[in-house]
Amino acid sequence: MAIKWPEVAAGTQDERRVVLIKSLATNNRFYALVDPASGIRNADTVERIPEELVLGVAYPCLEDGLNDFAVIRTTYETLDLFPDDEEMRHELMQIVTEARGKLCRRLAELRDRIASRSAFFLGTDLEEFKTYALDIMQRGYPRRNLDSMMKLSVFSAVAEAEVHANGSEPLYHYEYRDQAGLHRLPAAPARAFVSALFGDVLDSVLDEANYASRYTFDRNVFQKFIALMFVNYATTDPIFYGTNKADYGVSSEREMDQTPLYLAVARELRAIEEAMAGEGAEAIDAHFAGPRAAGQVADRTVQLPGTLVNEDVLLGPLASISANAKQLHRKGDRDASEFSRIILADVSRLVEALKRLGIVSPFAYDPAAPDGAVDESAAERRG
Numbered sequence: 001m002a003i004k005w006p007e008v009a010a011g012t013q014d015e016r017r018v019v020l021i022k023s024l025a026t027n028n029r030f031y032a033l034v035d036p037a038s039g040i041r042n043a044d045t046v047e048r049i050p051e052e053l054v055l056g057v058a059y060p061c062l063e064d065g066l067n068d069f070a071v072i073r074t075t076y077e078t079l080d081l082f083p084d085d086e087e088m089r090h091e092l093m094q095i096v097t098e099a100r101g102k103l104c105r106r107l108a109e110l111r112d113r114i115a116s117r118s119a120f121f122l123g124t125d126l127e128e129f130k131t132y133a134l135d136i137m138q139r140g141y142p143r144r145n146l147d148s149m150m151k152l153s154v155f156s157a158v159a160e161a162e163v164h165a166n167g168s169e170p171l172y173h174y175e176y177r178d179q180a181g182l183h184r185l186p187a188a189p190a191r192a193f194v195s196a197l198f199g200d201v202l203d204s205v206l207d208e209a210n211y212a213s214r215y216t217f218d219r220n221v222f223q224k225f226i227a228l229m230f231v232n233y234a235t236t237d238p239i240f241y242g243t244n245k246a247d248y249g250v251s252s253e254r255e256m257d258q259t260p261l262y263l264a265v266a267r268e269l270r271a272i273e274e275a276m277a278g279e280g281a282e283a284i285d286a287h288f289a290g291p292r293a294a295g296q297v298a299d300r301t302v303q304l305p306g307t308l309v310n311e312d313v314l315l316g317p318l319a320s321i322s323a324n325a326k327q328l329h330r331k332g333d334r335d336a337s338e339f340s341r342i343i344l345a346d347v348s349r350l351v352e353a354l355k356r357l358g359i360v361s362p363f364a365y366d367p368a369a370p371d372g373a374v375d376e377s378a379a380e381r382r383g
Helices: 065-081 087-113 126-138 143-150 154-161 190-206 214-234 260-279 279-285 305-330 336-354 376-382
Strands: 017-023 027-036 055-057 119-121
Touching: 017 154, 017 260, 027 214, 027 260, 055 087, 065 214, 065 305, 065 336, 087 190, 119 190, 119 260, 126 190, 126 214, 143 154, 143 214, 190 214, 214 336, 260 279, 336 376
Parallel strands: 055 119
Antiparallel strands: 017 027, 027 055
């Protein structure tokens, strides 16, 4: 897609402001610089994100997808409780299908926008990302370490299901689906490589065979997405995690523009625009590749910030509760609809309380909000 780069006349001040906007079409959220006169405000939801905007990927752009994964995984847990109830199974699999569709839309947009240079990972060295990912493909990475760093148990659970009982430390290897194209990956430019990985996860989401059980879903889909998130954290400046204490002092009396995250996003987006305007699209990737990209990547400790860990632990089950409540609402029964409304309202209040107490990030997604709705706390923040 063609990008029309903003032009600011010499001697004039760039009045554009950082906004985090959500696409109703895909449920993805991206950062962008917009003119206040455009009418787009921070935390807005739009039908589709304007094609001409240069988009930034940072927290919570990838993390939002964890809600869809959580819905699918916990639905399988519920299915295990009703092995002989075909009607229940049919209703629960509708929830899986809906979450799967959301994942497909999210991943397709990420794949396409990364490839077309209309979306950029902020603060991320893509060459280092590529080296890390190739290392996990070729040499493997200790499952125990991945679970420890990402505060999960999925990698070890998959290993246990595959009966790794010989006393050795099982390694996780990212398995690229397209074996015919695998030999071309190491030579691919970093941006094309990263886009290909998101396309690979998308192909895994689309594969019906991966929904036979929670094990097949974890092994062939969820592990892949978590591995990409791990690589992203490992190769991104922590300022873009959005977990600086100063990022949490947001209220109706304080503008988001002066938080460390939004200041960093503004600097990075303007630097990308400047590089693109001055050097052209082909030079942008090399311009933002850091010196660490050369050579073998040494193992390093990557620890997910506490608030992000809390989001996966707390918001994942809440996302599943919300999905079930929305399914209940669709039954059309008056009592069921009222119970659904109460459940969703309570989930939203709980999410807001978790944000207010600093247990989860103020940018965390409210899974109980109607699709396309802007949560009330975001509306208050933008005043």
